[in-house]
Amino acid sequence: MNDASARAIxxxxxxxxxxxxxxALFNAIxxxxxxxxxxxxxxVEKKEGRVTRGDRSALVVDLPGTYxxxxxxxxxxxxxxxxxxxxPDIVINVVDSTNLERNLYLTIQLLDMGVPLxxxxxxxxxxxxxxxDIDVEELSKALGAKIVPTVAVRRQGIGDLLDAAFAAxxxxxxxxxxxxxxxxxxxxxxxxxxxxxxxxxxxHDPAIEPRxxxxxxxxxxxxxxxxxxxxxxxxxRIDRVVLNPWLAYPIFxxxxxxxxxxxxxxxxxxxxxxxxxxxxxxxxxxxxxxATGAPEVAVAFLVDGxxxxxxxxxxxxxxxxxxxxxxxxxxxxxxxxxxxxxxxRLMDAVGLHGKAFIPMILGFGCNVTGILAARSLDSRRDRLxxxxxxxxxxxxxxxxxxxLFASAFFPERRGLVVFSLYALGVVLAALVAKVLSVFIRPxxxxxxxxxxxxxxxPRISGVLIQTxxxxxxFLHKAGTVILLAVVVVWALSNxxxxxxxxxxxxxxxxxxxxxxxxxxxxxxxxWQAAAALxxxxxxxxxxxGTLGVLYGSGVGSGEIGLIGAIQANWxxxxxxxxxxxxxxxxxxxxxxxxxxRETGSRAWTAFAVAYPLVLGWALAVIVYQVGRLIGxx
Amino acid sequence: MIKDDRPTxxxxxxxxxxxxxxxxxxxxxLRRRLMDMGLTPGTEVRLEGVAPLGxxxxxxxxxxxxxxxxxxxxxxxxxPWPDSACTDRCRRRHGRGWSNAASRRMRVFRAEVSRx
Numbered sequence: 001m002n003d004a005s006a007r008a009i010x011x012x013x014x015x016x017x018x019x020x021x022x023x024a025l026f027n028a029i030x031x032x033x034x035x036x037x038x039x040x041x042x043x044v045e046k047k048e049g050r051v052t053r054g055d056r057s058a059l060v061v062d063l064p065g066t067y068x069x070x071x072x073x074x075x076x077x078x079x080x081x082x083x084x085x086x087x088p089d090i091v092i093n094v095v096d097s098t099n100l101e102r103n104l105y106l107t108i109q110l111l112d113m114g115v116p117l118x119x120x121x122x123x124x125x126x127x128x129x130x131x132x133d134i135d136v137e138e139l140s141k142a143l144g145a146k147i148v149p150t151v152a153v154r155r156q157g158i159g160d161l162l163d164a165a166f167a168a169x170x171x172x173x174x175x176x177x178x179x180x181x182x183x184x185x186x187x188x189x190x191x192x193x194x195x196x197x198x199x200x201x202x203x204h205d206p207a208i209e210p211r212x213x214x215x216x217x218x219x220x221x222x223x224x225x226x227x228x229x230x231x232x233x234x235x236x237r238i239d240r241v242v243l244n245p246w247l248a249y250p251i252f253x254x255x256x257x258x259x260x261x262x263x264x265x266x267x268x269x270x271x272x273x274x275x276x277x278x279x280x281x282x283x284x285x286x287x288x289x290x291a292t293g294a295p296e297v298a299v300a301f302l303v304d305g306x307x308x309x310x311x312x313x314x315x316x317x318x319x320x321x322x323x324x325x326x327x328x329x330x331x332x333x334x335x336x337x338x339x340x341x342x343x344x345r346l347m348d349a350v351g352l353h354g355k356a357f358i359p360m361i362l363g364f365g366c367n368v369t370g371i372l373a374a375r376s377l378d379s380r381r382d383r384l385x386x387x388x389x390x391x392x393x394x395x396x397x398x399x400x401x402x403x404l405f406a407s408a409f410f411p412e413r414r415g416l417v418v419f420s421l422y423a424l425g426v427v428l429a430a431l432v433a434k435v436l437s438v439f440i441r442p443x444x445x446x447x448x449x450x451x452x453x454x455x456x457x458p459r460i461s462g463v464l465i466q467t468x469x470x471x472x473x474f475l476h477k478a479g480t481v482i483l484l485a486v487v488v489v490w491a492l493s494n495x496x497x498x499x500x501x502x503x504x505x506x507x508x509x510x511x512x513x514x515x516x517x518x519x520x521x522x523x524x525x526x527w528q529a530a531a532a533l534x535x536x537x538x539x540x541x542x543x544x545g546t547l548g549v550l551y552g553s554g555v556g557s558g559e560i561g562l563i564g565a566i567q568a569n570w571x572x573x574x575x576x577x578x579x580x581x582x583x584x585x586x587x588x589x590x591x592x593x594x595x596x597r598e599t600g601s602r603a604w605t606a607f608a609v610a611y612p613l614v615l616g617w618a619l620a621v622i623v624y625q626v627g628r629l630i631g632x633x
Numbered sequence: 634m635i636k637d638d639r640p641t642x643x644x645x646x647x648x649x650x651x652x653x654x655x656x657x658x659x660x661x662x663l664r665r666r667l668m669d670m671g672l673t674p675g676t677e678v679r680l681e682g683v684a685p686l687g688x689x690x691x692x693x694x695x696x697x698x699x700x701x702x703x704x705x706x707x708x709x710x711x712x713p714w715p716d717s718a719c720t721d722r723c724r725r726r727h728g729r730g731w732s733n734a735a736s737r738r739m740r741v742f743r744a745e746v747s748r749x
Contacts, residue, residue: 068669071662099696102671208668209675216695235698239682239691248685341700345686348702354689447663448689448702449670 010058010169011086012051015079015110016094017103018065019453021122025094025152026062027465029162036469039078044375053162058169061088067102068208069109073378083115089169092161094120097127097134097149098454100223104215107143112211116172117145118164124149124157130233131226139222153459235454239338248342255335256361259326263365264396267318274318278311301490308545309486319396321471323365327358328466332458337450344448350430351437353382354448360386360429363393364422367591369470370395371598378447385436387598388608391587392429394422397540401582404544408563409572417576421583428584428615485538485589486545493549508535508550522581522620523574523628537586573632577624584616641713641737644690644706646680652711653677654694659708667709671695678711713737 014029016022026034030049039046047062063082064075071077083091093110095103110117119140127134140147146164150157241247282303289299330336336358344354355377363370367390374386402421406414492507503509504527512531519525519533528550536543544562551565570578586609587595596605646652654676657664671694672678681698682691689702 067666067671071665071669073662073666102695102697105669105671208665209673212668212671212673212676212695236681243682243684243691245685337700341684341689341691342686344700344702345684345688348688447666447705448700449663449666449705450700451670452691452698452700 007089010056010089010166012058012060012165013063013082013086013088013091014060014094015063015083015091015106016065016120016122017067017096017106019451020065020094020096020103021152022062022065022094023466024459024462025092025120025122025150025158026060027462028152028155028158030060036473044074044078051162053159053166056166058089058166066106068106069113070208083110083113089116089172090165091115091117092120092165093117093145094122094152097121097124098130098132100134100139101212101216101219104143104218105212107145108211108214111143111145112207116168118161118168119143119145119147120152120157120161121147121149122152125151125154133224133226135222135224139218142218142222153462233454235334235452238455239452242335242338243342252339252342255330255339259323259330259361260364262326263319263322267322270318271315274314275311278307278314282307282311297494300494301487305487305490306483308490309483317471317475320366320369320475321467323362324369324470325463325467327362328463328470329458332456332463332466334453334455337452340450341452350433352385352433353377353379355450356382356386359390360393360426363390363395365396367391367393367395367587368594371591371594372470372473374598379442381437381440381442384440384599384604385433387595388436388604389429389433391591391608391612392425392432392584394425394583395540397588398583400541401536401543402579404547404562405566405570405575405579408566409570409575417579421579424580425583432611432615485535485542488538489535489542489546489549508546512550518617519581519620521625522577522617523624524570524578524581524620526569528569529578533581533585536582536588538589540582540588543582573627574624577620577627580623581616581620584612584619586612586616639712639737639741640710642707643678643680643692643709643711644703645737646678646711646713648680648682650713651677651679652713654709654711656710657708658710659705663705663708667701667705670699671697672699672709 014022014026016025026047026049029051033051034047034049037046037048044064049060049062051058051060061082063079066073066076066079069076069080069083082088091110093107095107107117107119121134121136121139124134134149136147136149146168148157148161148164150161152158242251285307286299286303289302327336330339340354340357342354343357347354347356356374358376359370359374361370362373370390370393371387374383374390377383377386398421399418402418403414406417410417489508492511495507504513508531509527511534512527512529515530515534516525516527519530528547531550532543532546535546547566548562551562551569566575592605592609595608596602599605599608640655641652643652643654654672654674656674657667657672659667676694678692678694680690681693684690684700687703689700690706691698691700692706693699
């Protein structure tokens with residue numbers, strides 16, 4: 001297809017083990033000039049960027065981090081297919097200098113595939129600090145490939161690496177495959193007596209052992225270690241505390257608590273300030289347009305519809321950004337792998353992989369991000385179950401609903417009420433996961449095996465880049481939906497023309513009135529409650545906004561008035577039943593869209609919408625009816 | 634002391650004990666993954682630790698540390714190195730009781746006794 005000679009601009013592919021600093025190197029090469037998309041047909045992230053060095057430029061593609069290239073695992077298939085079909089002009093193989101043996105295994109596979117290769121001997125400073133003396137010259141001779149020591153997080157060696165890559169691209173167009181051949185002559189006999197290893201690009205099982213043997217031989221011959229290998233590494237010492245039977249869980253919950261403290265205590269003032277600024281801006285626009293004599297409906301649409309919608313979106317951004325920052329930081333520092341390890345046993349009890357706890361935790365921020373994070377799971381079943389139960393985890397958009405009702409009815413026990421709903425969500429997610437994992441058959445890759453990378457202090461710039469990419473993806477996806485939704489709510493409550501806005505005669509009133517009887521057994525059979533739930537299905541925080549509009553206090557203003565209206569229309573019991581319903585009843589529109597995309601299945605998407613509706617309704621009815629039986633009101 | 638270097642499963646190693654992988658006996662994709670991560674026959678492994686609830690276990694091999702479930706580790710056969718397990722002092726530090734190595738020695742001892 002895209003053969004090397006036919007391309008206008010050369011392609012550099014970056015390949016390497018997970019935790020080899022591949023992403024840091026990609027960031028160091030491309031800087032901000034990168035683009036995140038998906039590999040065709042699958043939901044694995046594909047990062048691309050541009051690099052210019054002198055008068056030459058190239059397209060840089062970050063391949064998924066893999067240990068090998070021969071298996072049928074999704075990541076490896078993607079990397080292998082890109083290399084064999086798209087034929088990049090050069091592959092930069094990122095290698096962790098502190099662990100040559102394991103990393104060289106992939107290098108040898110790449111060379112066996114006949115790939116033109118330049119090696120980035122990354123984390124070179126760490127290797128030196130560990131007392132490892134790597135003979136770069138000797139290694140280069142053994143592999144027959146150009147090698148450049150780098151420290152990607154400090155951008156050291158990046159220039160040399162790019163020079164080497166561009167030089168190799170030029171050399172290739174004149175010399176052909178000489179690089180690969182020079183190596184074959186050196187090692188073919190030692191590697192495999194039959195010579196099978198080098199004869200073809202086949203990556204069969206039998207070749208694993210000789211390749212590793214070769215990797216170990218090369219590593220031993222080029223690395224002189226000054227320090228005692230048996231000595232405990234700093235990471236091992238840290239893990240003695242972090243994975244200690246008594247301390248592991250307190251530390252785990254402490255980290256999660258700190259993460260949420262960081263996210264919400266920092267974002268609250270910013271979000272409030274943004275909300276105020278947007279409100280003031282809306283008022284200013286209304287004032288200016290009012291003076292020009294623009295039609296009243298148009299002004300109202302602009303101010304209460306579009307500007308209020310933008311406001312809702314902007315208030316969303318700070319907590320999402322901070323949560324992603326915290327997650328990226330914990331990932332980069334190496335704690336996430338430990339957290340997966342200690343939660344594996346718990347997750348296994350509900351039929352899930354330890355890594356599935358990351359989508360769950362993220363779900364507390366936003367279910368869309370939680371569902372996107374399920375991509376990191378290898379097993380199709382684990383992914384599906386994680387995606388389907390994620391909406392039961394109470395996302396931050398539901399918090400305003402809880403706070404509003406808890407303030408109205410349980411002002412002294414606000415925290416307890418909110419906590420009970422979060423806990424209910426977790427319990428339901430566990431139960432549903434357990435049930436689903438019984439019915440969905442496990443596939444072969446439902447295994448745990450994962451590496452515990454050494455602890456490393458991350459570079460804040462790298463964390464920020466990752467945070468920005470994830471936030472942007474979220475805001476892009478959820479943003480359009482939320483904005484659209486606010487406009488639709490406004491339109492429905494102001495149509496048909498002639499009906500008083502937000503009255504039972506408006507469209508919103510009619511929709512609510514049609515559904516209300518169904519909700520009567522749960523104690524909140526008013527058309528306002530029904531309409532709020534309908535719009536809450538578009539985005540959960542719209543429940544508050546809709547109630548605000550319907551009880552006549554307008555979007556974003558007069559919370560005191562709204563609390564009064566709610567106290568007049570609900571009882572504490574029906575309010576709690578309503579909150580249970582609001583927690584469970586349906587994923588929001590952005591989440592549904594994400595589920596559709598990530599599962600690739602209409603049937604599962606329909607299921608993800610239907611089962612919470614039934615479950616939420618049933619639970620709300622149970623809460624209300626049982627509560628009345630035992631004499632609560 | 635009775636020496637026992639008879640093959641055992643990877644999760645049957647004692648804390649801190651070393652061994653050499655003899656066989657990776659699990660089916661297809663998992664076997665491939667384990668071997669791609671460096672757990673090939675002939676590789677030296679060490680049981681580094683155990684997660685707080687007893688599962689998964691942590692092993693080190695080829696300079697990296699891997700977490701794997703006992704169920705997965707059970708399919709890997711290793712030949713333990715004699716006397717490479719934790720000393721009593723280090724066992725106490727990890728808070729573990731009767732060791733796998735000790736119980737293996739006990740089994741061998743009983744087998745010896747019953748044979749005579």
